Every structure is written in structure tokens, then in C-alpha cells.
Amino acid sequence: MTDAAYDALVVGAGHNGLACAAYLARSGRKVLVLEAGEQPGGLAATREFADGFRVSAAAHLLNMLSPELVKDLALERHGLAYAARNLKTVVLPGDGRQLVIDGDRLAGASASDQAAFAEFQRRMRRYAKVLNRFCARPFPRLTERRGRDNWLLAKLAWDVRTLGKADMRELLRIGAINIHDVVEEKFENPLLKAALSMDAVLGSHMGPRSPNTVYAYLHRHLNDAGAGSALVKGGMGALGAAFAAAAEASGAAIRYRQRVTRIDLADCRAAGVTLADGSAIAAPLVVSNADLKSTFRLVGPLNLDAGFVRRVHNFRARGVTAKLHLALDGLPEFPGLDPTDAGSRLLAAATMDGIEGAFNHAKYGECSPEPIMEISIPTVHDDSLAPPGKHVLSAVAQYAPYTLKAGWPAGREAFMRSCLGRLEAISPGIGERVIAAELLTPPDFEARFGVRGGHWHHGEIALDQALFTRPVPGANHYATPVPGLYLCGASTHPGGGLLGLAGRNSAKAILSGEDAS
Ligand SMILES: Cc1cc2nc3c(=O)[nH]c(=O)nc-3n(C[C@H](O)[C@H](O)[C@H](O)COP(=O)(O)OP(=O)(O)OC[C@H]3O[C@@H](n4cnc5c(N)ncnc54)[C@H](O)[C@@H]3O)c2cc1C
Structure with missing residues (x-):
């Protein structure tokens, strides 16, 4: 040495x-x-997956x-x-309906859901802000404490106390249940419920009814001032x-x-x-x-x-998240979607039960035949990623378990077909626009990025x-x-x-x- x-x-x-x-x-x-x-x-990372087509290889949205x-x-x-900031989220179930979430505003939901959503956002943001204080520094030691640990613990306890009685009581209540039950009791619109559940389960081996989903939802909203996701140029x-x-x-x-x-x-x-x-x-x-x-x-x-x-x-570190990348010969159409919204964060999901059903397969080492997807077409905002007139589609797709019963060599094609099928439902004809396609699975993230299990976190x-x-x-x-x-x-x-x-x-x-x- x-x-x-x-x-x-x-x-x-x-x-x-x-x-x-x-x-x-x-x-x-x-x-x-x-x-x-x-x-x-x-x-x-950005990678060229087809001649002239580049995409964010794993993480694609910054929030x-x-x-x-x-x-x-x-x-x-x-x-x-940034190529774009404050992206709207549009939920596309594939039957012509849609829901647009733009900050705290909803388009396509009832007035009562709108009011409940604004209140939900306010409360979750307050919780996330306190959680953020716990996360922005090393967590103090609970045993073998030193002077500064006592001081930090007291400070964190004070941060929680400042939530006030009502918010604190609600946090204790919802922390012990799951995102499904929380949103089920607050909202009517199934697309809104699906969107909020997706925020809680993306990247994790969890469905909306799993324990810990409220914590995962809050984790995703750390540093979130309610502005929505951004795309990096x-x-x-x-x-x-x-x-x-x-x-x-x-x-x-x-x-x-x-x-x-x-x-x-x-x-x-x-x-x-x-x-x-x-x-x-x-x-x-x-x-x-x-x-x-x-x-x-x-x-x-x-x-x-x-x-x-x-x-x-x-x-526990076995990933369930895959990434689908498509090189497209033009901008796909999404029936009912305002073309100016094609560059939004698009969610392919219809109901919480649909998400739970997709997760059920992962529990038994199978891929979901009807995956849920978080889709971005970054080229709407950033023409550096594809040749002129062409587009790139980047989609996080779940559930694709790291340990697949059938093995990934056999399962890859089938999951790719399931993802393309889901896309075809929300954008009929998209399949004909595909010039090249790539699917990265959890074992691919392990092999290419050295993350054992290929897990998001x-x-x-x-x-x-x-x-x-x-x-x-x-x-x-x-x-x-x-x-x-x-x-x-x-x-x-x-x-x-x-x-x-x-x-x-x-x-x-x-x-x-x-x-x-
Ligand atoms: C499919 C997928 C989609 C995601 N989407 C999003 C998203 O949209 N938004 C978001 O915020 N997050 C997303 N994430 C999560 C996010 O990308 C990660 O949590 C984050 O990048 C982890 O950062 P890190 O620096 O801790 O580790 P990593 O980014 O994993 O970096 C670890 C580095 O260590 C290197 N390394 C490992 N072993 C060795 C070795 N032996 N010798 C030398 N080098 C080594 C690796 O090559 C790698 O460069 C996603 C993750 C995945 C898998």
C-alpha cells in the first residue's frame, strides 16, 4: 500500500x-x-439509448x-x-377521462374534492416541513447521547409541537394507517386517489394498502413547496x-x-x-x-x-421499479389531453384498487400485467435530447420485482409488452411511432449502477x-x-x-x- x-x-x-x-x-x-x-x-444519469436519442436513465423528475x-x-x-419547472400532473386512466393537478388546483374534480385537496396539501406540507427538519441533519442519538444530541432532540420535539394539537393528533392517526385509507376517507374522485397513492408507492415494494405508505408519501414531499416536478436540461x-x-x-x-x-x-x-x-x-x-x-x-x-x-x-432492498424508454418519430397524442399538457408528468393509473392489484403480482415474484406508470416526454421542453421533430418518452413502470419467478431473460419481453399495452390505452397509435425501445429492470440497475437489488432508495x-x-x-x-x-x-x-x-x-x-x- x-x-x-x-x-x-x-x-x-x-x-x-x-x-x-x-x-x-x-x-x-x-x-x-x-x-x-x-x-x-x-x-x-443521461444515456443515449438509440442513435441520437438521449434520456434520463433512472431518475427523470426532480422534486x-x-x-x-x-x-x-x-x-x-x-x-x-431546468428545461421545465412546476410541471402539472395529469392522471390518464385510458378511458378518455383525465384529472389535472396544477399545484393546489384540480381540473376535472368536484368542488368538494377541490376544497378537501387544498386542505390535504396544506396539512401534508406542514408535516413534510417538520420531517424535513429531521432529515436536513444527522439524526440525533437516542442512546449514548451527547450534549448536542439532547439539544437537537429538544429542538425536533419543539418542531413537532409547533404543529399544534389538531395537526399532531391527525399525524399520529394517519401515520398508523395507510395512504389508501387516508385518501379514501377524504376524496371522492378515483383519479385523485390514484394519483396520491402513486406518490406514496413509487420506488417501493408497497401498494396503497401497505403500512408505511403515509411516511413514504411525506418522504416524497420533502422540500416540496407545492410547485410540482422539474425537468433538468x-x-x-x-x-x-x-x-x-x-x-x-x-x-x-x-x-x-x-x-x-x-x-x-x-x-x-x-x-x-x-x-x-x-x-x-x-x-x-x-x-x-x-x-x-x-x-x-x-x-x-x-x-x-x-x-x-x-x-x-x-x-430490505429489492427494487420493483423498471424504466421504459421509447424513441418516437413524433409527439404521441393523448385523447382528451390538451396538446400543451403533453410535457406534463403523466400518470397511467385509474384507481387505487388497480394499483393494489398491480402490486399483488410483485408479492409473488411476478410482473404486473397492467403496470402503473409515471411518464414524461422531456423533448416537449428540451430539444437537445432527440433529433429535430422526434421525441423521447421516459416512463417509470411498476411493478417489476428484482427477483422474478420466471427469470428476467424470459420476463423482459412480456413486461415490455404490458407497458406498451398500457401506453396504447392512453395514447392509441403510439406503438406505430416507436423507432426504438429499451426496458431497464432492477437487475439492470444493479449491473449498470452497482446498486444491489436495483432499489430506488x-x-x-x-x-x-x-x-x-x-x-x-x-x-x-x-x-x-x-x-x-x-x-x-x-x-x-x-x-x-x-x-x-x-x-x-x-x-x-x-x-x-x-x-x-
Ligand atoms: C428506476 C428509478 C427511477 C427513479 N426516479 C427518480 C425520480 O424521478 N426522481 C428522484 O428524485 N429520484 C428517483 N430515483 C431515485 C434516485 O435516483 C436515487 O435515490 C439517487 O440517485 C441515489 O443517489 P446516491 O448518490 O445515493 O446513489 P447512486 O446514484 O446509486 O450512486 C452511487 C454511485 O456509486 C458508484 N459505485 C457503487 N459501487 C462502486 C464501487 N465498488 N466502486 C466505485 N464506484 C461504485 C456507482 O457507480 C454510482 O455512481 C429513481 C431511482 C430508480 C432506480
């Missing part, structure tokens, strides 16, 4: 790894980021990114630009590039095509890493942006306590894997049982989605000398 030329090595240049690297470098540490892939951003982080890392100065890879530029401007170095195959230990401490080509790089601090399971594979189970290995093994967002228990006891404050080894990716608090908070919180924990509890 060489002498340590770096103070810290960051394994992975996902947006969280880059945020962490930027903050560590700003504190004067000499930081090197090692990325297995060819570009920064991890799941925030959670911490505005504080955008400002602090000067991401806009480093190249982040040039696809989500441009967000990854902005994070990389910010990290480099802060003083971090980044090397691509550098797969870490081992986290090296000396005297039971992290001492550096070994790369796929056999070379080693030494550093007293290693921070992993890889998911929990991948990280501890790099450490090796023999170097860990058996109880901890079991907890890592039991962390690197692990389920659920109360037993959230806040002070995320990802697992023993690694829940970014520090791990291996001194000198920290985590900074979506497996950690507050979880996945393009937030950047896990990376920033991890840097804060490292800089404050946090160790494992």
Missing part, C-alpha cells in the same frame, strides 16, 4: 457521494472520489432536491439548468455533472472507471481501498456512496460482527428502516462498526430520491467526529 496521499476516499460519484466530497474538501481535507462508471451522478444545497454548492453556477446526467463540478471546485479530485473491489483494513480500521486493476490507494477515511449491502461486501463478512452482518442481510423507505434506524443499527449515524469507514448514500438517513441530504449529513457527521453507536 502506498503512503496516504489523501485524507479521504469516497467510493462512488453519485450525487450524494459528490455532495459529501464537496463538503469534506471545503473543510480542508484532501479528497479523492473513485467512480466505477464513466460519468458522475450514479442514478442521476426533492434541497434548495439549500443547490445554493450552498452553487449548482446552477456549475451547470444545473440535458437530462438528469446534467445534475450529476453539476454536482461533480461543485465537488471539483471545492477541491475534490474525481477519477472515473475506477471500480473499488475491496475496502482495506489495517488494525481493524479502514485504511484505503483496492481497485479492480489490483492497485491500492491508502487513506485514513473511506466514505461509501455505494448501497449498504455492496459496501459491506467490500469490507467482507469476516471483518464484521455476525449480528451486524445479519442486520445488513435483512435490510438503495433500500425500502419504511419506519423500521428510517430516521434513527436507517439503514441498520450500528451504521445509523453514517459511521459504521469499522472505524474510519462511513456511509453517505441513499441507504442512509434520510433515504433516496435526488435530495443530496444523505451526502451532506454524512460529511457533517464525519466532521463532527461521529462514531458508530
